[in-house]
Every structure is written in structure tokens, then in C-alpha cells.
Amino acid sequence: MDADLRALERAIESGGPAERLALASALERRGRVDEALSVLLPACEDATVRREIGRFPAWGHPEGTGGNTRFVDLPPLAAAPRLLWATRPFGSRESLLVSPLGVVTGLRDRGESWTIVLDAETGADRKWPEASESAPQFIAGDVLVVSQAKGRLAGRDLWTGAELWSEKTDEGTAVHADGLVAFLSERRKGVVGLALTDPRKPPRKLWKHDISASLRRSYLPRPVVAVSSRETVVVVESIPGLSKEDAGIVLHGATGKTRWTFTGGCGIADASAVLALKDEESSRHELRDLAGERVWTARFDEAPVVLSPDFVIVPREGRVPGGLETSAALLDRKTGQRRAWLPKGGRRHVCASRDVVYGYDGPTWDDLTCEGHAGVGSDRIYAEHDWSSQAITAATIAGEVAWRFPTKPPIAEEIIALAPASRRLYGLTAGGTVFCLG
Secondary structure (H helix, E strand, O other), rough: HHHHHHHHHHHHHHOOHHHHHHHHHHHHHHHHHHHHHHHHHHHHHOHHHHHHHOOOOOOOEEOOOOOOEEEEOOOOOOOOOOOEEEEEOOOOOOOOOOOOOOOEEEEEOOOEEEEEEOOOOOOOOOOOOEEOEEEEEEEOEEEEEEOOOOOOEEEEOOOOOOOOEEEEOOOEEEEOOOOOOEEEEEOOEEEEEEEEOOOOOOOOOOOOEHHHHHHHHOOOEEEEEEEEOOOOOEEOOOOOOOOOOOOOEEEEEOOEEEEEEOOOOOOEEEEEEEEEEEEEEOOOOEEEEOOOEEEEEEOOOOOOOEOOOOOOEEEEEEEEOOOEEEEEEEEEEOOOOOOEEEEOOOOEEEEEEOEEEEOOOOOOOHHHHOOOOOOOOOHHHHHHHHHOOEEEEEEEOOOOOOEEEEOOOOOOOOEEEEEEEEEEEEEEEEOOOEEEEE
């Protein structure tokens, strides 16, 4: 360690936020990014420090990123964890977003919606002012973007809850990546591109694109939108297989013009590629670069669930050659070739941070009630299931089990969401309990 760095480390012992910012900057310049974040976290009370923390990766969307990749570049929880906290405010939770600055979930009760923000360290409710009638959309830096009543989109300080801006849009869904917001209007079946270069300031409209015209359909049921970078917006059909015309469309992020389309209606994307279903009958999927050039084609019976810079994860339950019981295949990102089988367990809500893959092995309501055929006693069967026999699991990308955490009280319920953070794993149960492992 050089003398300058040692001097900066000594300075934070008696210094304040300025000294921590200086040390974190020096560590980042030396490529020690994880250490830089650790230096900043104890000074979260300072607004300037919080803005710096907001530059680091976070689980800012329900599926991790704006491109639904379910991957975050943060140090994994590699060793057997313990339950750090669990909390259960009233109401039914619907999503889970995680940043060191706050854990966010949407809550519904008796037809009304709230945004709930919890302290990431303790689980304490931040008790945001005027949190009702809003639903979380995504985290961008130190700002939470929410949808409000009457078709408005608003940015709120993730730490204080203060409203920073509010813009008229429409009823719909918004996702974000690299300063670009793609807003999907559910009523008008169109996508609007917004520039959000500073999340603390209102976005600027760039373009609008009519999806129905692009996909040659007058009605597009429940469409979804993903954004991977300023270069690309991916609009995907969330009910695949309705007809051969069901498709996804890739738009240019700066102009909203069509770049290329794909059939099949499922896709995930990051800053350099789109992985999508090419042909449903043969279950062929293609990885394409942002210009639409094919990188590789592979056949999967189920849609990929994780796209990282190094690997792809595809569900694959059952016994494979050699007798191993598996839940998924891990493929090489560059070639599409299988690198490892992931061990049985952890088949649901699969997500990854660097070289560790998390999942949950519990059944769904359909699994427990004859594939969803409701009948007398179905709810009772679900309610009386022994959830403590289930577990959250972690595996390495080499296919080895890292740890298994049984879902015992106070989280002995069906897990409906997992979200990795730096050496932490957050989760959400069907009953509305939010918890943190670390």
C-alpha cells in the first residue's frame, strides 16, 4: 500500500464525509471498487456521500436491471448466512428493489397502493411522507422513481423521501439504464424514450414509438419493456406463443426507430447484447449484439433467467448424464456452450451476483393444488404446507453448493422475490415479510 493511501486511511479515523470521499476516490482509481463502497457506507447521513453511493451497482428493478438480467456486479454472499432482520408491515407486497440507501417494496391493501422504503441495515420503516397512491418503478442513483395517480411519474430522494420532480406521463411501466428511461403506455400501446441524465432533475422526452404498428398487431396484450443502454430499447411480448406474429422489437435508444425484430416474445438484454427466443416450435434462442448480428444460437426448453457478462443461466430440472440432479444449466456467454450444471434446488427466483447464483426451492400454489385447479381445501393445503422444509440456496458457477438456508420462522412462507446486494441477500415472502440475510 502506498503512503498516500495510508495517510487517507488514517484521516477517516478522525475525519468526516470529506475524508471518506477522498479515500473512496483513491481506492476506485486503483481498481478497488468494493473497498471504496465499504468506506462510504458509514457516512450515509451525508447527501454528497449518498450521491456517490448511488453510482455503484444496485438491484434497481424488480428483475435486477432495466434489461431483466437478474444479475448485479457486487460481492456475493458466499458463506453460510444468518438472518439479520425481518419485518412485516400490513398489506400485500408486490416488488423488491434494493440499494444500500434503502430497500423498496410496493404495497397494496384494499385497492390502494403505497411505496414502502426500509432501512437497508435495520429494516426500520423510513415512513416516507405522502407515500400513498404511488408504486415503485426503479432506483436510479440516490433517487427512487415512482408512478403516481393520474398518470404521473415522479422522482423522490431515496433516503429522505422528498419529491424532486413530477411529470405527467400516462398509466404504465418505466425502466431505466445508462441515463435512458423507456416508458410503456399501457393504454396507448406505445413506448416513450426519456433522457434522465441527472435522476434528481426531471426527464426530457426524446421520442415516442407506436408498438402495435411495429408488430403489425392492433392489440398487444400485457406488453413489457426493457432498456439495456442508451443504445437499445427492447420491447417484448409477455404472453408468448399466441401467434407467429407475436414478436419483440429492438428500438434505437436515441431516436426510437426500429433496429430489428425477433419472434417468440421473450428477451433479456444488457449493455452489449439481447438474448431472445428465435423460434418457439424448436425452442431456439439467439444471442445478438446490439446491431442485430447473431453471436450464437442454442436450444432451450425454458427461457433464460440470468444474463451476466460471463454466463447465462437456463432452467433445466431433472437428472442429467452422470446421475446429477440439476435445476439449471450455466452456459458460456461468448459461445452458448454449457459450462456447468447447477445443483438441484434453487429453481425459483434465480439471480446472481458475480460468481454466486441464488435461488429458492419451494413450491408454488399451483404445485401444491393440482396444477392450479382450485377446489375444496386448496387454500387450506397451501396454508398448511410446511414451508420450513424449503430453503434458499447459493451455488458457485462451477456447480458446487455454497450454502443452504432453511426458510424457518419468521420467514417460513413462500418466497416470491430475491435481490442480491453487497454480501447480502434480501427477500420478500408471499405474506409480505421483507428480510435480509448476511
